[in-house]
Amino acid sequence: MGVEEEEEEEPTSSVLTSNSVNSTPARDQEEETWNQRKQTLILELSGRLINGDLQTQIVAAREIRKLVRKSSGKTRSRFGAAGVIQPLVFMLSLPNLDARQASLLALLNLAARNERNKINIVTAGAIPPLVELLKLRNSSFRELATAAFLTLSAAEPNKSTIAASGVAPLLVQILSSGSVQGKVDAVTALHNLSTCAENSLPVVDAKAVSPLINLLKECKKYSKFAEKATALLEILSKSEEGRLAITASDGGILTLVETVEDGSLVSTQHAVGALLSLCRSCRDKYRALILKEGAIPGLLRLTVEGTPEAQERARTLLDLLRDAPEKRMASSLLERIVYDIAARVDGADKAAATAKKLLQDMVKRSMELSMNGIQHRAASCRLSATQYK
Known part of the structure; x- marks a missing residue:
């Protein structure tokens, strides 16, 4: 989608070689000339975006995106300082689909690896039109909007505003119907929002359990994606609705047990945390279900190899699994x-x-x-x- 690409090197003088170490007058002049040209171009594109008609704005937005992708982080900051964020956010709400797409792509690239631009985009009012884009049937716009929520929710000051927008159910829909990249972006965005200290209520509800379990089945249990999915499942396991949904999901408990066995240090800690929440809530109900899926070997290994928190959780869960005469293992x-x-x-x-x-x-x-x-x-x-x- 052209978002968050690796930054390319700034153009340098052809007279420079890989052995050049010290600054030279030729190099200084070349860099100064390039910076002046770029600043002139930034001001020109900003002016066209702010003052031009709609077609001029669309072309300017596309050029901004292209220039940002090929430049360093300083270019993002310079465009932000030049006042392009507000008109780009305004374009997100226009009925013209070309304008919405051009502005969204430009904003995505301006926000990449730039905390200030992320915050300014949200402050400028981008969240409501992005929510509306997620409601469209157009899969391309939905994917781009999901990527935008992922990027913007990475900034701590944005999390409470995004969480309050009601976007979470729409992101949960992406978990079931989006592309592979869309699902990855949605899980990451939901995970970002779940870490907001200002939210007193969980960002996701029990409807997220089934798609999260299905995604966890398909992914590598030690991946970063699995870490975020299991973190969300652990949060959901703290409510009765979430626990019931985990049990009702096809292979829900088994998938958590498999993650305990094969996951990374982070995903195993979250997976055993979810299982522990189940067992603590009603040992008689969940103990047999967990034992049935063969959890004991993975839990025993975790008491040796896991993080200190995971080891403690595994020991506690083992105690709960063995704390009934009729269930006690020989x-x-x-x-x-x-x-x-x-x-x-x-x-x-x-x-x-x-x-x-x-x-x-x-x-x-x-x-x-x-x-x-x-x-x-x-x-x-x-x-x-x-x-x-």
Whole structure:
């Protein structure tokens, strides 16, 4: 789509070679001449965009996009300072589709890797017309608008404004019906919005669960995309509607278990967090479902290889999975599973010692939880006795 391309080098003098180190008068003159030419062109295009008729504005917007793509980050800042953002945002609302497309592409490239332009685009009022573009049946406009929300939501000051616009359900629709790139952009945009500290309510609702699970099935579990998808699923697992949707999705729990087994450090942490949310909410309901999908080996491995947070979550979930007599695994089966995990982690020579340590840690953790429960109940009894004296 021509957005966020790598920046090309500024033109330099043909007399310079790869061995040139120190500045020379010829080089200084060449760069000064080029900067002057570029500044003149920036002012010319800005003037045509601000003062021209519609057709002139469309051509100017296309030229701005082209020049920005072929130049350094300074060019983006110079165009922003020249006042092009407001008229480009205005063009987003025009009925002329050529004007909307030209302005959207220009804004996308002006926003790429430029925090100030991102903020100024949103301040200029770009969000409402971008939301309207997402509602169009034209798939090209929807994809471009999705890319715009991805780019603009990367700036922290923009997140609350974008989240309040009601765009999230439209981005969730892209998860089901968009192109591969559109789905990637939508997940990233939703993930960006989910990290806004000012939002007291979740950005996405349970309708996002099924498409997220389907996307997680198809992608590599250690990819950046999987990390963002599992982060959203963990957020959704904190509501009853989200938990029900995960359970109802075809292979929902299995997909999370597979992510625990094959994901990156980040995606495994989110995946085990989602499973833990399920089990904590209703152990009797979700424990059997998680055990059925073969979660134990991956969780045991995670207690050794995961991040500190993931290790703690995995230990807690293992305790919950084993905390019922009718569901408790035979000790010989548990020992065999732990030994197999230890052999893969440390090799056959050290497997016995590693397995022993893992089992000791699990027993210790279980005892700590039991003691905490006893202390809590004792404290509650003392408090009750004091109140009724």
